[in-house]
Amino acid sequence: MNDNKVSFTPIQDIGFRNLIERISSMFEKHGQGLIFGIGDDAAVLDKETDKLVFKSQSYQEGVHFDLVYTPLQHLGYKVASLAVSDVVAMNARPKFITINLGLTNKISVEMTELFYKGVKAACDEFSLQLTGGDFVPAGSAISVSVSCIGTSEQPVYRSGAKEGDAICVTGDLGAATCGLMILLREKKHWESLGGETMKPDFEEFSYVVEKQLVPKARLDLINSFSQNLVTPHAMIDITKGLNHNLLDLCNASGVGARIYEAAIPVLPETRAAADELEEDIDKFILFGGEDAQLLFTLPEKEVERFAKAFKDFVVIGKVVNKDEGVKMQTAEGSIMTLHY
Amino acid sequence: MNDNKVSFTPIQDIGFRNLIERISSMFEKHGQGLIFGIGDDAAVLDKETDKLVFKSQSYQEGVHFDLVYTPLQHLGYKVASLAVSDVVAMNARPKFITINLGLTNKISVEMTELFYKGVKAACDEFSLQLTGGDFVPAGSAISVSVSCIGTSEQPVYRSGAKEGDAICVTGDLGAATCGLMILLREKKHWESLGGETMKPDFEEFSYVVEKQLVPKARLDLINSFSQNLVTPHAMIDITKGLNHNLLDLCNASGVGARIYEAAIPVLPETRAAADELEEDIDKFILFGGEDAQLLFTLPEKEVERFAKAFKDFVVIGKVVNKDEGVKMQTAEGSIMTLHY
Numbered sequence: 001m002n003d004n005k006v007s008f009t010p011i012q013d014i015g016f017r018n019l020i021e022r023i024s025s026m027f028e029k030h031g032q033g034l035i036f037g038i039g040d041d042a043a044v045l046d047k048e049t050d051k052l053v054f055k056s057q058s059y060q061e062g063v064h065f066d067l068v069y070t071p072l073q074h075l076g077y078k079v080a081s082l083a084v085s086d087v088v089a090m091n092a093r094p095k096f097i098t099i100n101l102g103l104t105n106k107i108s109v110e111m112t113e114l115f116y117k118g119v120k121a122a123c124d125e126f127s128l129q130l131t132g133g134d135f136v137p138a139g140s141a142i143s144v145s146v147s148c149i150g151t152s153e154q155p156v157y158r159s160g161a162k163e164g165d166a167i168c169v170t171g172d173l174g175a176a177t178c179g180l181m182i183l184l185r186e187k188k189h190w191e192s193l194g195g196e197t198m199k200p201d202f203e204e205f206s207y208v209v210e211k212q213l214v215p216k217a218r219l220d221l222i223n224s225f226s227q228n229l230v231t232p233h234a235m236i237d238i239t240k241g242l243n244h245n246l247l248d249l250c251n252a253s254g255v256g257a258r259i260y261e262a263a264i265p266v267l268p269e270t271r272a273a274a275d276e277l278e279e280d281i282d283k284f285i286l287f288g289g290e291d292a293q294l295l296f297t298l299p300e301k302e303v304e305r306f307a308k309a310f311k312d313f314v315v316i317g318k319v320v321n322k323d324e325g326v327k328m329q330t331a332e333g334s335i336m337t338l339h340y
Numbered sequence: 341m342n343d344n345k346v347s348f349t350p351i352q353d354i355g356f357r358n359l360i361e362r363i364s365s366m367f368e369k370h371g372q373g374l375i376f377g378i379g380d381d382a383a384v385l386d387k388e389t390d391k392l393v394f395k396s397q398s399y400q401e402g403v404h405f406d407l408v409y410t411p412l413q414h415l416g417y418k419v420a421s422l423a424v425s426d427v428v429a430m431n432a433r434p435k436f437i438t439i440n441l442g443l444t445n446k447i448s449v450e451m452t453e454l455f456y457k458g459v460k461a462a463c464d465e466f467s468l469q470l471t472g473g474d475f476v477p478a479g480s481a482i483s484v485s486v487s488c489i490g491t492s493e494q495p496v497y498r499s500g501a502k503e504g505d506a507i508c509v510t511g512d513l514g515a516a517t518c519g520l521m522i523l524l525r526e527k528k529h530w531e532s533l534g535g536e537t538m539k540p541d542f543e544e545f546s547y548v549v550e551k552q553l554v555p556k557a558r559l560d561l562i563n564s565f566s567q568n569l570v571t572p573h574a575m576i577d578i579t580k581g582l583n584h585n586l587l588d589l590c591n592a593s594g595v596g597a598r599i600y601e602a603a604i605p606v607l608p609e610t611r612a613a614a615d616e617l618e619e620d621i622d623k624f625i626l627f628g629g630e631d632a633q634l635l636f637t638l639p640e641k642e643v644e645r646f647a648k649a650f651k652d653f654v655v656i657g658k659v660v661n662k663d664e665g666v667k668m669q670t671a672e673g674s675i676m677t678l679h680y
Contacts, residue, residue, distance in 0.1 A: 040497050044394075053382045058440035102483055134396075139401075
């Protein structure tokens with residue numbers, strides 16, 4: 001939260017050309033496959049014997065993020081990590097990323113560098129190579145557009161789930177949305193105090209706030225699949241909420257599902273934050289997005305073996321016939337049908 | 341210019357999910373290599389034995405385009421064509437494209453479809469496959485972000501120019517900027533009349549206006565290189581103006597250049613428009629961008645043979661030693677040094 005402690009050099013003082021040079025110098029080469037990166041008309045990547053996975057996504061200030069409570073460094077990490085998340089959701093390893101930034105007058109050279117410090121942290125963590133992108137002047141709101149290329153020997157689609165499969169989820173759910181609610185509440189409180197010089201403080205809820213600000217893509221799951229020669233039947237990342245993404249997976253696969261609310265992984269920290277907010281935790285779990293966890297289906301018989309190798313997932317239900325619909329048994333034992 | 345003749349369905353009436361379905365249905369599969377396109381976490385492309393070229397670029401309403409004089413259909417074509425232009429400038433063939441759109445409340449379902457009609461025209465023309473992208477709500481201005489992947493057996497960089505090479509340019513220069521000036525003038529005139537219902541009319545200057553609104557990437561040059569087994573030493577697309585892009589190429593290659601103003605290709609239509617604007621045509625030629633023509637260098641001895649196969653280029657000068665600088669002999673015979 002130290003964006004406002006650094007000096008402020010307006011970008012026009014150095015120009016986009018120099019800004020690109022300063023940012024480029026922050027990045028070393030990661031990818032074996034990169035032949036030529038930033039600085040030509042386009043990046044050139046070496047020939048690939050694996051299949052390619054290609055994804056792009058964009059974010060708008062005021063719609064997807066708020067700079068009052070989002071340090072730029074975290075924003076840089078988050079947009080890169082979410083791009084990685086989409087690539088790993090195809091059972092692919094991220095290789096190359098480009099980022100286009102629409103910058104407003106409020107953004108200085110130092111702030112841009114902070115953003116790319118976050119991008120670099122993600123690149124280091126996920127062995128990812130920044131291969132290009134551009135800066136353009138934007139009107140009133142920052143826009144960020146991210147493209148990521150990955151490679152996979154065996155891509156996994158959301159459409160492959162089979163009756164009898166176990167439905168699995170990595171990590172824990174609901175934290176990112178809980179974190180967002182805390183951030184919004186603290187922002188309101190801070191604004192009501194007329195806060196100008198200090199930014200809001202979220203120490204007490206650091207777990208859920210961190211999940212919102214710096215969600216970590218589950219590349220570890222993909223690596224473990226590969227090491228253990230396990231290929232899930234279907235996979236999707238949970239960015240729109242378990243409810244939405246489970247329905248997407250079931251619809252694409254032409255199957256139904258039965259999940260158990262009691263089995264959905266939620267941490268005590270998330271429950272405590274929901275209590276503090278006087279909100280129903282179930283809402284966050286089912287409808288809260290941005291957790292960047294993975295939802296996947298495995299043949300029943302593979303679950304036990306894989307669970308010995310990879311600890312951070314649980315089974316929350318099973319794939320059933322399409323006619324049985326997509327339903328959840330609540331903690332109280334009643335059955336509810338899920339819909340968009 | 342028929343944007344305002346169509347009906348206006350607010351996007352919230354059908355939702356982003358349905359909008360994506362409507363747009364997806366407009367596109368057939370082009371690329372041989374596409375395994376799975378729109379509709380999963382990411383697109384999957386088949387393994388590639390050629391090298392990959394990867395480029396992303398973004399555009400902001402009010403900065404890069406103005407909807408008063410830019411029909412959305414043309415905008416869709418243009419952003420796709422300019423992405424293709426960057427890919428062909430690496431001597432690569434475009435294969436896959438993703439487009440992220442930040443949409444404002446002013447934009448209807450029908451307007452979005454018009455935009456994609458333009459994208460589709462470019463996809464058809466350049467044998468390009470739309471593989472994904474997203475829609476996000478934007479605040480006050482539309483933002484467009486485009487990523488394009490191409491493949492090349494032999495990528496050409498801006499850094500390969502050698503002393504003695506002929507400096508070549510495709511098509512003609514200055515028209516796109518001339519077109520922009522006409523559009524801006526007509527917009528001003530139209531606004532001064534309080535124009536509400538009618539859009540400005542540019543019939544008289546259709547050539548330069550077309551070059552501004554629907555610039556065509558020079559994929560034909562790349563195809564001809566390939567058919568004739570010609571590989572240029574260096575190449576760059578002219579998007580920032582001949583002056584800027586020639587300096588970029590010379591700096592990257594560590595060479596100087598001598599070009600001849602009289603040899604630079606300019607059409608009578610462009611001269612006429614410049615006269616009408618009472619502007620110096622040289623300014624448009626040297627500093628006007630967005631022509632989407634290609635600047636490349638060829639060994640002197642290859643020029644004659646290639647000129648028999650490909651008609652639409654001219655030699656405008658030659659590559660010289662770095663110490664001689666980057667200079668232009670004007671039509672009057674004086675020598676001027678080019679700088680950024």
